[in-house]
Amino acid sequence: MFGDLFIDKEKEKCLQALSECGLPATGSYWWVLYPKRAVDEIYRMHENTNAVVFCEERKLIWEEVITNEFDSRFLIAIETDPRFPFTQPSVYVKESDIDLKDVKHKYDNGSLCLFTPSAYSSKMTILQIRNLACAWCFCADVYLRTDKEEWPAAEAGH
Numbered sequence: 166m167f168g169d170l171f172i173d174k175e176k177e178k179c180l181q182a183l184s185e186c187g188l189p190a191t192g193s194y195w196w197v198l199y200p201k202r203a204v205d206e207i208y209r210m211h212e213n214t215n216a217v218v219f220c221e222e223r224k225l226i227w228e229e230v231i232t233n234e235f236d237s238r239f240l241i242a243i244e245t246d247p248r249f250p251f252t253q254p255s256v257y258v259k260e261s262d263i264d265l266k267d268v269k270h271k272y273d274n275g276s277l278c279l280f281t282p283s284a285y286s287s288k289m290t291i292l293q294i295r296n297l298a299c300a301w302c303f304c305a306d307v308y309l310r311t312d313k314e315e316w317p318a319a320e321a322g323h
Contacts, residue, residue, distance in 0.1 A: 176200055227243045239262075243294055268305045304318045
């Protein structure tokens with residue numbers, strides 16, 4: 166009985182924190198179902214990146230401008246769908262200093278292929294996904310600068 170009370174109060178505090186961040190705290194959003202996870206994801210990204218988080222439709226989206234070692238800039242967006250964390254987020258490069266049209270490891274919808282779908286785990290954090298996206302941006306830049314010979318990282322067949 167007391168355990169349930171503690172869990173309810175913890176959930177209530179997390180929902181209040183999400184509301185203070187400007188997110189809807191009621192409804193069937195994944196962050197309402199798993200508010201502790203949502204607070205943890207937002208906190209990790211806030212502490213370790215310059216990403217901005219916002220809600221659009223039923224998605225929680227992080228956007229961040231990253232700059233790599235070549236001074237190339239990429240505006241990336243990490244989108245969680247309503248079934249997150251049980252479905253992997255989609256990652257997009259919304260803007261870039263370089264033309265990414267001929268770069269490998271993108272899906273037909275323009276999202277980045279960061280790993281094989283079977284490698285995704287619901288334990289992966291948004292920060293881990295973001296770090297993979299940063300690595301993808303670096304590899305894409307190297308790939309384009311080396312006449313598209315080889316992807317400069319491990320690859321899996323599609």
